[in-house]
Amino acid sequence: xxxxxxxxxxxxxxxxxxxxxxxxxxxxxxxxxxxxxxxxxxxxxxxxxxxxxxxxxxxxxxxxxxxxxxxxxxxxxxxxxxxxxxxxxxxxxxxxxxxxxxxxxxxxxxxxxxxxxxxxxxxxxxxxxxxxxxxxxxxxxxxxxxxxxxxxxxxxxxxxxxxxxxxxxxxxxxxxxxxxxxxxxxxxxxxxxxxxxxxxxxxxxxxxxxxxxxxxxxxxxxxxxxxxxxxxxxxxxxxxxxxxxxxxxxxxxxxxxxxxxxxxxxxxxxxxxxxxxxxxxxxxxxxxxxxxxxxxxxxxxxxxxxxxxxxxxxxxxxxxxxxxxxxxxxxxxxxxxxxxxxxxxxxxxxxxx
Numbered sequence: 258x259x260x261x262x263x264x265x266x267x268x269x270x271x272x273x274x275x276x277x278x279x280x281x282x283x284x285x286x287x288x289x290x291x292x293x294x295x296x297x298x299x300x301x302x303x304x305x306x307x308x309x310x311x312x313x314x315x316x317x318x319x320x321x322x323x324x325x326x327x328x329x330x331x332x333x334x335x336x337x338x339x340x341x342x343x344x345x346x347x348x349x350x351x352x353x354x355x356x357x358x359x360x361x362x363x364x365x366x367x368x369x370x371x372x373x374x375x376x377x378x379x380x381x382x383x384x385x386x387x388x389x390x391x392x393x394x395x396x397x398x399x400x401x402x403x404x405x406x407x408x409x410x411x412x413x414x415x416x417x418x419x420x421x422x423x424x425x426x427x428x429x430x431x432x433x434x435x436x437x438x439x440x441x442x443x444x445x446x447x448x449x450x451x452x453x454x455x456x457x458x459x460x461x462x463x464x465x466x467x468x469x470x471x472x473x474x475x476x477x478x479x480x481x482x483x484x485x486x487x488x489x490x491x492x493x494x495x496x497x498x499x500x501x502x503x504x505x506x507x508x509x510x511x512x513x514x515x516x517x518x519x520x521x522x523x524x525x526x527x528x529x530x531x532x533x534x535x536x537x538x539x540x541x542x543x544x545x546x547x548x549x550x551x552x553x554x555x556x557x558x559x560x561x562x563x564x565x566x567x568x569x570x571x572x573x574x575x576x577x578x579x580x581x582x583x584x585x586x587x588x589x590x591x592x593x594x595x596x597x598x599x600x601x602x603x604x605x606x607x608x609x610x
Contacts, residue, residue: 304424497547498545537575
């Protein structure tokens with residue numbers, strides 16, 4: 258497989274072969290697992306946040322694996338990877354998964370029964386000594402897809418986490434997390450909000466909290482605007498700290514944007530200075546804290562609101578050692594502007610076919 262074999266019309270790279278799906282899934286799966294370990298090791302997030310971060314990443318990996326199974330032998334449709342500052346599957350691919358699984362029973366009823374398909378496979382392989390036709394392999398993949406993939410584990414446009422007790426010595430008593438897939442950037446974001454609650458049992462108010470988060474905190478916007486809107490819409494909630502992780506872009510052979518890191522990696526791959534499976538991941542962590550409170554409104558309708566400090570922005574890059582050397586050589590201004598030196602993760606080796 259070479260870089261020239263990956264078709265890139267408009268803003269999407271089309272994965273059009275079994276090898277592409279396997280290659281892409283191995284790369285993303287490996288990179289994400291390395292990222293989770295590195296985030297924990299570097300203490301970019303606390304222990305509870307790392308667990309939540311891992312859960313959201315697991316949903317993404319589960320969804321990408323489901324895409325691999327779905328498209329493995331499909332001659333009619335191909336999975337698309339977003340090219341514009343992303344490197345992730347196009348958001349519509351997640352919607353297609355979710356919509357498919359809404360009709361799981363209907364699709365399964367139309368597929369060839371498993372026992373019949375097994376008999377056909379054995380007859381073809383053992384008696385006729387012939388390879389299985391691709392159309393039959395697609396039927397088998399479809400059966401696996403519709404019978405094993407769980408709709409509740411697909412990464413949807415908005416994923417709500419539960420309200421938890423905040424870790425010891427936190428700025429507030431409670432913690433809630435959520436994640437969203439921003440359609441304009443085509444990247445996942447993971448958010449944490451530490452807050453106090455003006456009431457006896459926060460579970461009595463959780464539906465209101467979840468509804469507001471889904472309505473006003475489901476897209477990329479300035480973090481202080483998000484914080485202010487949540488604060489105003491939830492009178493019983495006193496947000497004290499909001500963190501948002503921008504997960505990406507993933508810089509690899511599938512991302513053809515104008516990002517300087519992506520460009521440096523693609524150029525080096527094209528010159529065969531680094532292998533095709535080379536990658537790096539950018540991560541941005543924004544935080545906004547409440548510096549103080551003030552009251553607003555009339556005598557009978559006063560609401561306590563937060564005065565938010567300036568947004569604290571941190572940028573990180575995760576990459577194998579060889580890629581870090583390359584980036585220091587090609588993009589020193591970016592590397593020197595990071596929160597800390599580029600964080601080393603393991604390199605990936607994939608046998609090309």
